[in-house]
Amino acid sequence: MQKMPKVTIDNETYDVAEGRNLLEAILDNRLELPYFCWHPELGSVGSCRLCAVKQYRDDDDQQGRLVTSCMTPATDGARISICDPEAAEFRRSVIEWLMINHPHDCPVCDEGGECHLQDMTVMTGHAHRRYRGRKRTFKNQNLGPFIHHEMNRCIQCYRCVRFYREYSAGEDLGVFASKNHVYFGRFEEGALELPFAGNLAEVCPTGVFTDKTQHRHFTRKWDLQSAPSVCTHCGLGCNTLPASRYGTLRRVTSRYNSEVNGYWLCDRGRFGYEYVNGADRLLAPASVADNGPPPSWDASAATIAGVLGEARARGTLAGVGSPRASLEANFVLREIVGADRFSPGLAEEEHRIVTRYLEFLESTSVRCASLRDANSVDTALVLGADVTNEAPLLDLALTQACRNAACRLTLTGLRRGRLSKFAADDLCLDPDQAAFFGAAIVATLRGAPEPPEALRDSLPPGAHECISETTAALSAARRPLIVAGTSARHRGVLEAAIQVAQSLESTSDGGKQPLVSLALPEPNTLGVTMLDGGEGPGLEDLLAAVESGRISTLIVCENDLFRRCSDPERLASALAKLEALIVLDQMETATTARARWALPVAAVTESSGTFVSGEGRAQRFFQVKAPIGESRACWRVLRDLFVEGRQEGSELAREWTATHHVSTVLASAHTSFGGIDEIAPPGDFRLLGQRIPRLSVRSSGRNAMPDMVSVRQDVQPPEDDDTPFAFSMEGYQGRGPTSLLPRYWSPGWNSNEAINQCQIEVGGPLHGGDPGRRLIEPGDGRTGSDGAGLQTVGVAAVPKGTLKAVLMLCGLSEIFGSEETSRRAPAVAESMPQAYVLLNPDTAVSLGVVGDCRYGLRLGINDKVREVSLTVRVDETLPLHVAGLPAGYPETSWWQAPCWATVEILGEDKQQELEKEQP
Amino acid sequence: MLTPEERAELDEMRSHYPTVRAASVSVLKWLQKHRGHLSDESMRDAADYLGLPVAELDGLATFYNLLFRQPVGERVICLCDSISCWMCGSDRIREHIENRLRLRMGGTSADGRFTLVPVVCLGNCDRAPSMIVGDELYDDLTPEKVDEILGLSDGTNAGAHGGDHD
Amino acid sequence: MGRTPAHTGVIMTEITPVLTANIEPGRAPLDCAGYERAGGYAAVRKALGEMSPDQLLDLVKESNLRGRGGAGFPTGMKWGFVPQGDDSPNPKYLIANGDEMEPGTFKDRLLIHGDPHQIVEGMILSAYAVRAPVGYIFLRPEYERGADLLHHAIAEAEAAGYLGKNILGSGFDLELHPHVSAGRYICGEETALMNALEGRRPNPRSRPPYPAISGLFGKPTIVQNIETLSCVPHIVNNGAKWFRRLGLGDDAGTKLYCVSGKVKRPGIYELPIGVTLRELVFEHCGGMLDGLEFKAAIPGGAATMLMTPEELDTRLDFTSLDKAKNRLGTAGVIVIDDHTCIVGISLNLQSFFARESCGWCTPCRDGISWIVDILRDLEEGRGEPGDAELLMREMKMIGPNAFCALAMGAEGPMVSALEKFPEEFETHISGGGCPYERPPALPPQSN
Numbered sequence A: 001m002q003k004m005p006k007v008t009i010d011n012e013t014y015d016v017a018e019g020r021n022l023l024e025a026i027l028d029n030r031l032e033l034p035y036f037c038w039h040p041e042l043g044s045v046g047s048c049r050l051c052a053v054k055q056y057r058d059d060d061d062q063q064g065r066l067v068t069s070c071m072t073p074a075t076d077g078a079r080i081s082i083c084d085p086e087a088a089e090f091r092r093s094v095i096e097w098l099m100i101n102h103p104h105d106c107p108v109c110d111e112g113g114e115c116h117l118q119d120m121t122v123m124t125g126h127a128h129r130r131y132r133g134r135k136r137t138f139k140n141q142n143l144g145p146f147i148h149h150e151m152n153r154c155i156q157c158y159r160c161v162r163f164y165r166e167y168s169a170g171e172d173l174g175v176f177a178s179k180n181h182v183y184f185g186r187f188e189e190g191a192l193e194l195p196f197a198g199n200l201a202e203v204c205p206t207g208v209f210t211d212k213t214q215h216r217h218f219t220r221k222w223d224l225q226s227a228p229s230v231c232t233h234c235g236l237g238c239n240t241l242p243a244s245r246y247g248t249l250r251r252v253t254s255r256y257n258s259e260v261n262g263y264w265l266c267d268r269g270r271f272g273y274e275y276v277n278g279a280d281r282l283l284a285p286a287s288v289a290d291n292g293p294p295p296s297w298d299a300s301a302a303t304i305a306g307v308l309g310e311a312r313a314r315g316t317l318a319g320v321g322s323p324r325a326s327l328e329a330n331f332v333l334r335e336i337v338g339a340d341r342f343s344p345g346l347a348e349e350e351h352r353i354v355t356r357y358l359e360f361l362e363s364t365s366v367r368c369a370s371l372r373d374a375n376s377v378d379t380a381l382v383l384g385a386d387v388t389n390e391a392p393l394l395d396l397a398l399t400q401a402c403r404n405a406a407c408r409l410t411l412t413g414l415r416r417g418r419l420s421k422f423a424a425d426d427l428c429l430d431p432d433q434a435a436f437f438g439a440a441i442v443a444t445l446r447g448a449p450e451p452p453e454a455l456r457d458s459l460p461p462g463a464h465e466c467i468s469e470t471t472a473a474l475s476a477a478r479r480p481l482i483v484a485g486t487s488a489r490h491r492g493v494l495e496a497a498i499q500v501a502q503s504l505e506s507t508s509d510g511g512k513q514p515l516v517s518l519a520l521p522e523p524n525t526l527g528v529t530m531l532d533g534g535e536g537p538g539l540e541d542l543l544a545a546v547e548s549g550r551i552s553t554l555i556v557c558e559n560d561l562f563r564r565c566s567d568p569e570r571l572a573s574a575l576a577k578l579e580a581l582i583v584l585d586q587m588e589t590a591t592t593a594r595a596r597w598a599l600p601v602a603a604v605t606e607s608s609g610t611f612v613s614g615e616g617r618a619q620r621f622f623q624v625k626a627p628i629g630e631s632r633a634c635w636r637v638l639r640d641l642f643v644e645g646r647q648e649g650s651e652l653a654r655e656w657t658a659t660h661h662v663s664t665v666l667a668s669a670h671t672s673f674g675g676i677d678e679i680a681p682p683g684d685f686r687l688l689g690q691r692i693p694r695l696s697v698r699s700s701g702r703n704a705m706p707d708m709v710s711v712r713q714d715v716q717p718p719e720d721d722d723t724p725f726a727f728s729m730e731g732y733q734g735r736g737p738t739s740l741l742p743r744y745w746s747p748g749w750n751s752n753e754a755i756n757q758c759q760i761e762v763g764g765p766l767h768g769g770d771p772g773r774r775l776i777e778p779g780d781g782r783t784g785s786d787g788a789g790l791q792t793v794g795v796a797a798v799p800k801g802t803l804k805a806v807l808m809l810c811g812l813s814e815i816f817g818s819e820e821t822s823r824r825a826p827a828v829a830e831s832m833p834q835a836y837v838l839l840n841p842d843t844a845v846s847l848g849v850v851g852d853c854r855y856g857l858r859l860g861i862n863d864k865v866r867e868v869s870l871t872v873r874v875d876e877t878l879p880l881h882v883a884g885l886p887a888g889y890p891e892t893s894w895w896q897a898p899c900w901a902t903v904e905i906l907g908e909d910k911q912q913e914l915e916k917e918q919p
Numbered sequence B: 001m002l003t004p005e006e007r008a009e010l011d012e013m014r015s016h017y018p019t020v021r022a023a024s025v026s027v028l029k030w031l032q033k034h035r036g037h038l039s040d041e042s043m044r045d046a047a048d049y050l051g052l053p054v055a056e057l058d059g060l061a062t063f064y065n066l067l068f069r070q071p072v073g074e075r076v077i078c079l080c081d082s083i084s085c086w087m088c089g090s091d092r093i094r095e096h097i098e099n100r101l102r103l104r105m106g107g108t109s110a111d112g113r114f115t116l117v118p119v120v121c122l123g124n125c126d127r128a129p130s131m132i133v134g135d136e137l138y139d140d141l142t143p144e145k146v147d148e149i150l151g152l153s154d155g156t157n158a159g160a161h162g163g164d165h166d
Numbered sequence C: 001m002g003r004t005p006a007h008t009g010v011i012m013t014e015i016t017p018v019l020t021a022n023i024e025p026g027r028a029p030l031d032c033a034g035y036e037r038a039g040g041y042a043a044v045r046k047a048l049g050e051m052s053p054d055q056l057l058d059l060v061k062e063s064n065l066r067g068r069g070g071a072g073f074p075t076g077m078k079w080g081f082v083p084q085g086d087d088s089p090n091p092k093y094l095i096a097n098g099d100e101m102e103p104g105t106f107k108d109r110l111l112i113h114g115d116p117h118q119i120v121e122g123m124i125l126s127a128y129a130v131r132a133p134v135g136y137i138f139l140r141p142e143y144e145r146g147a148d149l150l151h152h153a154i155a156e157a158e159a160a161g162y163l164g165k166n167i168l169g170s171g172f173d174l175e176l177h178p179h180v181s182a183g184r185y186i187c188g189e190e191t192a193l194m195n196a197l198e199g200r201r202p203n204p205r206s207r208p209p210y211p212a213i214s215g216l217f218g219k220p221t222i223v224q225n226i227e228t229l230s231c232v233p234h235i236v237n238n239g240a241k242w243f244r245r246l247g248l249g250d251d252a253g254t255k256l257y258c259v260s261g262k263v264k265r266p267g268i269y270e271l272p273i274g275v276t277l278r279e280l281v282f283e284h285c286g287g288m289l290d291g292l293e294f295k296a297a298i299p300g301g302a303a304t305m306l307m308t309p310e311e312l313d314t315r316l317d318f319t320s321l322d323k324a325k326n327r328l329g330t331a332g333v334i335v336i337d338d339h340t341c342i343v344g345i346s347l348n349l350q351s352f353f354a355r356e357s358c359g360w361c362t363p364c365r366d367g368i369s370w371i372v373d374i375l376r377d378l379e380e381g382r383g384e385p386g387d388a389e390l391l392m393r394e395m396k397m398i399g400p401n402a403f404c405a406l407a408m409g410a411e412g413p414m415v416s417a418l419e420k421f422p423e424e425f426e427t428h429i430s431g432g433g434c435p436y437e438r439p440p441a442l443p444p445q446s447n
């Protein structure tokens, strides 16, 4: 091991990692030094000057001189002083200067109580104001539904523009004017365009940029009740810290995980939470049959268990799990209905794609990329995916890889997007073509002199060169990454991606680590697919079984089947045939509307459990707040039904009184889930015999909570068997394991910068390791396939017809709009585009339509005709023969996979008729 | 929108710079020269032409002293207020101009003919006080000389019908 | 007003003019042919014909030429920092700094408008020494006409084969591009200048890396003042020893002293470097305006320290002023009389620095504007006991700890005013404001 540099700080000698600056060296060693402009991810720029320390030339130097520690390398033998009076005085002055124009409006500022500026002011000891003049004032801007702007509080650390422009390659936030009039904002008012703008609220060390959604139901940090959680709005598994008060969720902030999301969240993840407080949550068990007052839980459970038991006995029971329900819930459901009657609840094509992906991961030595891996790849090939909209934080990771032109990027999505500006090759291809493109690369990698003609002919001009350049780059790369998505709903694309990765792996002479990543739409898509293990029926089979009467009773857990099925009419009539449809869900959906029993279950932030992210990382989430209304954790409801039904094996379930009991059973029952019981301490974990409080020590207190009703303490906080957390401020006050960090807080550090105190090295892994465990690691000597089976699954042939145009209908992912729950959050709803059909402008012209207008469309798909009313939008980067439809929209939920369609524009009267019908 | 002629001239200018970004200030100056000031529309035109985010260009436009994002009068009077000019009476010249044009420093006369702005040292300190009007440098200023330069020698006040502006 | 400014005044005594030899007030600058007739481009012929870049570099080192832009850094030494050799980064850049926005400084104006070919020649030589194939001339917006003259001179030099590819068969290529800025003092700071040239916000960059290692577009870059560059042809023509001997004290060459303020004949004086303040003010400039006494002078533009009558015999060169804890700066000498308020002077200077702060770092951005506020309070009768100490303490904290040298420039005049004229600050506080007539007016002059 290399010798570590030693630095003497106030006469003590410390070890410092190689390549650190003095500020980092100081913070790494848990010493305190104030700073503003430095940030572990944004680097040092030396503008605030707050981090000044005394540096001495050598042992004889008594004088020393002030240096900016973040700009000074921590070299071996350096001698510095933090406490030196001159240095301390200077730092106090920096705060005094910054305070000259700061409005001191802490009482009305949303940052108050977790403000880095407050912390630093206290840390430097500046308390007395000598400035006698007037303060300058700025006009604020409306920056859209997510971020609130209050420029007077600015201390000009430039972090916002450095994050927005340099780090994230955003374009519409800038720095204007100069001297003491420097202004950070937009050229003109309007919503921020960057889908990561929410992070401004966290990088800004004061209250200039704050969370606008939180503002509507504001609570100080010290009054927030929080617990570690995992984002539910896509499959990347970003770590979050949701926080609540008085039974409502107030905000979500990022929870640091150096392997996954680092310091960041995307705006869907940050602002999608409000659906939890929404009006369309299910509040109490409901039964269609009863039609009276809502049945009690116990009565329902007994009745439903009876219905289930009967159907099981007849062999006509089936269950549908969900990629947005926990592993635990899916597992219990599977126990109830049996492995061969358990459907993971994915759309048909998606199910095939994910299953194939999983099979590949389990058999290859290609590594499934973590977000941190993606940060540092040197070549990336994105096949038929829209990274920004499907896996937002993967976009931010690739941005880092590309920022210094280090990573060579090839894009083959349907349309150009945010990452295009970094792309060396950027072809807009339909999924068939993307698959061909990948297949051609495979062929070239495997030494074919020319890609097969059939492949070449289907690609647009210029593609041939891109293929050879991309192939060359991939061959030369040390860390190539292949990305595919699920929203293209095209197996050929995934297959091609897999084969490219596999070929790279098998043709590499060592020193190369190929990586793959499949963008998954929901938090547990991979987990539920692993659980299913290919044993259960897909949705198509299930539907057929219901239609044929082989299934009479269906229990659906946290799944809206109408989002998954390409024929809603057929689905509706099939469901109507059932003797009993039992649906457990958080909110009203088209499926709950048809249920005989609709049972309310807790949201992720209201329960505990485990998700497996697209990276194959099992992560535990913990209950943040009590479930709304009468809802209960999904797995608990299912366990009760299981126990009540008294079926074989259900006696054991009596013992399952806490989440970790289920996780433990699952871990031992399924080898692929081995170890998931260990990713976080179990619910009975205690420190010094105490729980970890969800509320801060400074919380306004339990007694005060219902003080509008009574000042006595009549309500005891609920008990919680599932987690080591307490719903109170009492408990262990030290720092527990990092997987159990309910908030960032450290003496003197009230802001989120307190995370520094939890990292081994500032900006590095957390003490005790980052939470979560990768379940699928690449093995050695695994036999990869030889590419022989490479199917270029084509979309069925172009239909013949006389209508106006024949277009390939493809799905487009929208960061705001495509995901089921976040689109119910008001701020996200405000940001999402209306349901549309996207056309190339030339295609639009040939159809006789113009953009941004609503039209009635008649679509002929496989002898079926569907009439819809949609807004036509145009994008000149879209291939001419493609019509893009937004994925995950109720208006277009029948789109489940690419297909050719005849497209005709309907008359106005017809369109009005349609609009009346539409949801 | 830029006219084809405008584009052609800008193309020529851009060819002197190794990167598009490096040409930004010259492009902005050129637009200002031909359009009087840099309106939001001109800023968008420049952004469009250069292929750079408008926020970035505005970061430049609002940084430099002689790029104007607000409308200005036909003739912009840049009066030096740095040390040598100040010592030699630029304050008196300023007061004189303010009174004659009925405006305040930074303002435009009611008839829209003049805008008075302060500038830092014009590099003409040996002939203080100095000012630039339009493209011309004037020095050794006296109130009488100022009247003459501004075409106010007939003794009438410009903008006599207007009030103060900021 | 009846005083006789020296205009583009070139008043030479004792020696024959060097930098201003071709400059005649009121006459258009020499064209290429005229410049050649006056001995121009001989240095280029000589250097590119007979000397290697390293020999040229050694010659400049030996001449003891120090930068005329303010910092006085030895020019040859700076050139020596540029990495050379096959694996060194290319291209390298040379930048002529003609931003000249420091109050009291107007020497480059004379050289740009008076003898553009001399600048072009200086740049060819300097670029040759550091092997830079591209040069930029960065000009303040008010020198637009100077830019035209330079464009013209460059075209002429190109036609004559002094610029372009394979100059005079030496194998050395050079292209020059003037760039006219849009006006901002900080653009004169060399790293901010490079950001400005790249089309970025002209905030300074941190050092290291130094521009000679990584500058414009990340390539090795030498930034040199216009006057510095203009010296180089003469060094090549006449030798290092000759150049060193020009100086009266320990420094080398002649110097363009620009004098403004309350003297009889303000203007630009090319003199051997090292004249005393007394000689400059009372001999060359004809003394103070009638009715005024010498109270103080700022020797080198707004960013240097006040000198008192006791210091009149100090030589105005780098070495002597360094010794006096002052700086030669740009040699823009601002002469202050006994009717002028030192607090007023300070307020004016600090307003300049506050207004021209780029807004990047805290001490400069927020600290100097506070200084301005306190000074305005003093001037307007709102001063409080302790304000002088507050000014001193704050300014000493701001100056050395800011990101770039702009704030250090602000510190010099402020601290020296407090140290050398404490009574003026006291009277402002105790007397409820400024005792001087404001704004100041020039007294009537006899001639």
Ligand SMILES: Cc1cc2nc3c(=O)[nH]c(=O)nc-3n(C[C@H](O)[C@H](O)[C@H](O)COP(=O)(O)O)c2cc1C
Residues within 6 Å of the ligand: C066, C067, C068, C069, C070, C071, C072, C073, C075, C097, C098, C099, C100, C101, C102, C185, C186, C187, C188, C189, C190, C191, C223, C224, C225, C226, C228, C229, C404, C405, C406, C409
């Ligand atoms: C705020 C500031 C403004 C400056 N302005 C100029 C200037 O206008 N012209 C100039 O030549 N140097 C200026 N300088 C000095 C330059 O940074 C640099 O030192 C100089 O151009 C180097 O050339 P020299 O070695 O030939 O003097 C300035 C420095 C600072 C800190």
Ligand code: SF4
Residues within 6 Å of the ligand: C186, C203, C204, C356, C357, C358, C359, C360, C361, C362, C364, C365, C402, C403, C404, C405, C406, C407
């Ligand atoms: S000292 Fe700081 S704010 Fe001032 S000009 Fe330099 S970098 Fe900008």
Ligand code: FES
Residues within 6 Å of the ligand: A023, A034, A035, A036, A037, A038, A045, A046, A047, A048, A049, A050, A051, A052, A068, A069, A070, A071
């Ligand atoms: S943190 Fe070091 S200067 Fe801002």
